[in-house]
Every structure is written in C-alpha cells, then in structure tokens.
Amino acid sequence: MAEQPLPGGYEGLYAPGLDLIVLDSRLTDVQRRCVLAHEISHARHHDAGCRCDRWTERRADIEAAAMLISPLEFAYAEAVYEGNTLGMARELNVLPWAIEAFRERLHDNPSLIVQ
Numbered sequence: 001m002a003e004q005p006l007p008g009g010y011e012g013l014y015a016p017g018l019d020l021i022v023l024d025s026r027l028t029d030v031q032r033r034c035v036l037a038h039e040i041s042h043a044r045h046h047d048a049g050c051r052c053d054r055w056t057e058r059r060a061d062i063e064a065a066a067m068l069i070s071p072l073e074f075a076y077a078e079a080v081y082e083g084n085t086l087g088m089a090r091e092l093n094v095l096p097w098a099i100e101a102f103r104e105r106l107h108d109n110p111s112l113i114v115q
C-alpha cells in the first residue's frame, strides 16, 4: 500500500498489475478507513482499476461496509438515530456511503440483522 496525492478527485485506487493499493495522502482518518476497505475489496477480486463499472463499485462498497460495520453496531445506531444516515455515519466513524451499502447488504440478506 502507498499514499500520495492523487489527481482528479480520486480518493484511492487499486492497480491490479502492481497488486498495489494507493490512497490519497490528504484523506481524513474516517475517509482513509473507508476508502482502504473499498480498495481491499477490489484487490481481493483483482478488479481492473476503479470506477470502471457500477456492479464492481457496488460490490466493493458492500464488502467495505461489511468490513467496517458490525450488524449489532448498525442496529444500535439505526435505533438511536432513527435511521438518519448522516447521524449513523458519524456514530460509526464511517462515510455515509458505507451506511447505504450496509443497508443494501441487509436488504439482500436480512438474516444478518438477527443476533
């Protein structure tokens, strides 16, 4: 893994040829955690680059959410913040897209929430 300033608004990318994850060096801690988890998913699947197709990006977001958020923490935050995405994201130290992705994951597999 490497960190350097990335051009064009990229927060992170995975280079399959080099098997290397590069993160933008200006990210906040929360961004860094989330972007790294997203890129790890790309690395696992040897996805070509990033932002290439929607299905791949969705899979990376959902897998990242699974790495970052436990179902129990999610259920707690959802109850406390009454489903408010921004409040939940702040509580769980993730970016709002990770909350949305976790919801999608629950939608695909509702048994996850049963503890």
Ligand SMILES: [Zn+2]
Binding pocket: 038, 042, 049, 050, 051, 056, 057, 060
């Ligand atoms: Zn991506």
